Amino acid sequence: MKKILCLYAHPNPQRSRANRKIVESLTPLANLSFRPLYELYPEFYIDVKREQQLLQEHDLIFFQHPFYWYSMPPLLKLWMDSVLEFDFAYGPKGRALVGKDFLLSITTGGPLDSYAPSGYNRFPLSAFFPPYEQTARLCGMQWHEPLVLHHSTRVSEDTLLQHAESVRQRLVQLSTGAQ
């Protein structure tokens, strides 16, 4: 079974509703290492060597975060800038991530129909994914279709729990080798 590394980036985990439920649903997964970045690095001093070691020890790299300004919260971006170094993650000697899987899971405030030419977000949500996808691909990882919970501040508790369960199931599926 593949080992999953969950990089969880919520700047305010105490006030989270959606992401909290999603990460709670992952607790039973024995093959998942949970890394709540904002709790581990409140001062934003990332232990790069430790993070690189963890990346090497896992097979499926999983990002879970609320969508902030069409992108990721800043500590996760700092994690990427610091940890995905030249000759580690990319470059002539940068083979550490080759062959691993990458899965993104986000929650949005905007409803599905806001992510359309006629909606206030103007673009489909997928228009914001290329920086994630190309990072994964440049590092030699296999990209998988992201998981999204739209309108996450408004959805019912049932919808939220169902979504959390579907995230857990997708991770189980990928970690047992299914695509």
Ligand SMILES: Cc1cc2nc3c(=O)[nH]c(=O)nc-3n(C[C@H](O)[C@H](O)[C@H](O)COP(=O)(O)O)c2cc1C
């Ligand atoms: C600083 C900030 C930026 C945000 N930017 C976006 C955005 O670009 N698109 C969007 O759909 N929602 C945006 N939201 C809404 C969050 O994605 C939403 O509150 C979050 O997914 C809810 O998850 P939680 O209950 O775990 O906090 C933003 C919220 C904050 C606080």
